[in-house]
Amino acid sequence: MKSCIFILQNLKKINLEMIIEVSKMCQISIKIPDEVMYETRMNKNDVEKFIRQLIAVEYYKSKGITIGYCAEIAGMNETDFIKYLGENKISIFQFDDEEEFLNEAKNA
Numbered sequence: 001m002k003s004c005i006f007i008l009q010n011l012k013k014i015n016l017e018m019i020i021e022v023s024k025m026c027q028i029s030i031k032i033p034d035e036v037m038y039e040t041r042m043n044k045n046d047v048e049k050f051i052r053q054l055i056a057v058e059y060y061k062s063k064g065i066t067i068g069y070c071a072e073i074a075g076m077n078e079t080d081f082i083k084y085l086g087e088n089k090i091s092i093f094q095f096d097d098e099e100e101f102l103n104e105a106k107n108a
Contacts, residue, residue: 049075053084061090 032047042050056074059065071081082092095101 056081057085057088057090060085067092 028051030047030051037043037047040047053074056070059073060067060070067078067081071078074081074084076084085092093104095104
């Protein structure tokens with residue numbers, strides 16, 4: 001199976017090096033300076049959870065990826081991911097324009 005490697009730097013203003021190897025399932029490896037881990041008081045598991053949720057939310061907001069896939073990326077079930085979106089003031093309702101919203105509200 002083909003795979004590609006991408007190197008991303010400066011993710012969210014922190015100098016991170018992210019290597020993503022794409023195959024059937026994406027594997028992500030992140031190198032974070034010890035100082036960043038110390039300053040944020042995050043351990044490896046906290047950072048992994050944070051990055052998974054960050055990526056899932058960004059995919060949902062900007063790429064139109066489904067809630068199901070984003071929940072899987074975030075390491076959550078769909079219900080918990082929807083709650084997480086709500087806690088972060090991100091609506092699960094997406095309308096192209098005001099007219100579509102009004103039609104949906106009328107038919108609800």
